[in-house]
Amino acid sequence: MSARYDAVVVGGGHNGLVAAATLARAGRRVCVLERADRLGGMAAGGAFPDGTPMPRIAHLLYNLSPAVLNELGFGAGGPVETRALPTVCLDPEGRHVVVRDGSPVLADGRPHPEAEAYRRLAARLVRFGGLLARLADAPPPQVSERLADLAGMRRLGPLAALGWDFRKLGRGDRREFLRIVLSNAHDVILDELSDGPLAGSLAADAVRGAWAGPRAPGTVFSLMYRLARGGGAALPLGGMDAVIAALADRARSLGAALRTGAEVTEVRVEGDRACGVRLADGEEIAAGAVLVATAPGAAMRLAGPAHYDIEAVRRLRNMRAKGTAAKLNLRLDGLPEVPGLGPELLGGRLLLAPSVEQVERAFDPVKYGRVSEAPVIEAVIPSLTDPQAAPHGGHVLSAIVQYVPHAPEGGWTGAARDRLRDVALAALETALPGLSARVTAAETLTPSDIEAATGAPGGHWHHGELSLDQLLTVRPVNGMARYRFGPAGHYLCGAGAHPGGDVMGAPGRNAARVALADATAGEAAA
């Protein structure tokens, strides 16, 4: 045994780093082991061939947990400087809509006819999202009988028992919450708005990363999740990589050891207690606790199914995780002139989701293993806002492309990958004509590439679908919702745990706090 730590953290994505920093801050000796050559996981940066930084997978902050920031001492400014971006709902007809602080206007400055309806709907969803945000900062409460029974969600009592704090909602809001919480985004959005780019943008936000179209039940919940912290999107200056660097620096300065190129192949268990890990090169590291930030199924396999109950293994195996989000990163030698979209708007969060209906239709092909011909896209050109984004000149465009199957018919051949790039480019062309001509380098990451790079099953955004049957007390699966993961001293601390994915940090923080509480209780008993 080479070293002895109080805890090792498997996976150096942002959640692993937050978990390590949280533990180190409490005086524990911690080591993070990351398989890849760089930290960050899905939030890790990359580079184009000319050295220009690339926002490889994740690109915007929507959901970073204030509790994490406070506890790690980042203060109100957060780990890096950010810029709030307007949302620009692209319209193939040119009637683009801009949303700032929850209020839409037409891109040419004229008022949007449905501005008031949108404001009311968005404000309500943000209020409901706030309930979720409060739930995010603690393990889901224990309930004696499981709430897998979704009928329970139609009544306030069981939800209150789950920790939903309804006191801040008025009577009408409470009724409205119960009416829509289990329903689908399509109906809730189109009850208030006519179909078009503005409605489409909400639908796109409801299904980002999901294996679901906006007509699927549960998509109102995921929309609330997306809007939990006000619904804005912020561009971190220096990219997601800077966020990861800041978290890594904080963990290091608190005393955590961070290792890359260290693949864990086994979590060692003795006497029903995790006692360390083994690395691919055979090195063994002893530790009092092991926190795993990989997907839940992979975390179970690291300890071995023999250490789990049969039912738990079955649930973990069957946790749904089919990623649908691909990434297209473009290096541009300049920007096309887009009538009606000046640099300020082009630098916003560009949403290509012309209508709710088209978002739903974009989902259909992926069910049959095919790429959407008219994909839903969230794109950002960070170089318009952040001078560090393209230090050698030109521009960078980062696009999340949905829906793209993880395992397409015929597999991800080179030709299939090129076609995905062309389909995505063609879709962007409809709103940004002339874009293709400016591309000097492109990287396409399919869900399967994302899986290979990070280990997330299916390349899934949340390490496992964020659907009604896989959240709160049943996330990742029934019986394992409170971060303790099988043998004593083994914890799940990544996006597969409550509350879920996004660059948020809540799973890492909450899991570390449970591990700390357990260690303290163990020390008191000893």
Add this chain to the structure above:
Amino acid sequence: MNARDSFAGRAATPVPQGLIDGPFHQRLAALNHARAWYDWAGYAAPSVLDTVEFEYFALRNAASLFDISPMRKFRVAGPQAEAMLNRMVTRDVARLAPGRVAYVLWCDEEGMVIDDGTLFRFGPDDFRLCCQEPMFGWLEDAAWGFDCAVTDETDALAALALQGPTSHAILKAAGLDLGDLRPFAHREVAPGLAISRTGFTGDLGYEFWGAWDAALPLWDRLWEAGRAHGLRAVGYEAVNIARIEAGFLTAGVDFQPVHAAERLHRGRTPRELGLERLVDFGKGHFNGRRALLAAEKRGPRSRLLRLDVEGHKPAQGALIYHGRRREVGHVTSGTWSPTAKRNIALAEVRAPWGTTKSGDLWAEIYTCEEGVWERRMVRARPQRAAFYRPARARATPPADF
């Protein structure tokens, strides 16, 4: 011609309807004067062939043949078969030597018993599990992640129980001298035919395991050898009396197998069934271990007791009272034991009356004689040992009778 017969122009293969025949059916049908069949896992199985009394006394005083082919039989083989089974059952499989059989239990994640059965070990990597309940899907789940294969041998393997004091003499007469075979041992005596010294009666006895289509010659061979030794074919009713005497549990009768329970809290832990000796907390993780450790701390909610009931009216279904007033449980199996000459019962009794203060228990027995109902409160005294446990069941070599 109906539509089904003409479908795709093919001749229809008859789909069996109702109960299907087991491998010994021809012989059993010829002997079944009572014509009493019941459904055992889809097979027509005899409840009585002649009269219960004749069959029971043959079983206890001479020998009996009982078809146990409808039992579920699963082969588990592969380099990690032992690890897989050890994670499933509550006993330590590593301590089961090849050639031996163990009585095992397995629980769900909440520590509630799914079923019990016998586990045969053939070699380091080769096992067979026999039990009552259909279990293949569960075993597939249990085997996930382990390098081993589970095969359902239920319909490929005929099984026959030869039980009673003269069973060893019959074996010898059949040319099978297994005098050195110890209780809970098994051996292959000919290619494809294995014999184990196991049974469900608490007495000396053997079980035969062979190919389905070689079943009738096996039956005939034993039948022939048994002529001079009082051998009788028996039905379930006689076996049931014997198993209550021996204190063996029947799933679905004495406890609710948790997979068959739809209501909450109907499952039982091994300790609640009085089977805690079959749970080895020290061997490493097994299914339900963490829940069972927590249950140990809380204490059992109830306990399955062996009761000696006053009088001679079978206590089947009777409610159990404490101090004649407080209802604290119910009889799960009750019978008059002709051999022990006692009125015996298995009963589930709630804590603490079933656990720490199990005195002053009463059974409320209803009887009906020619249309007149009577109710009696009779003493019910907990017993530690089985009601019937003859030394001959354990002697090696067994004596001839």
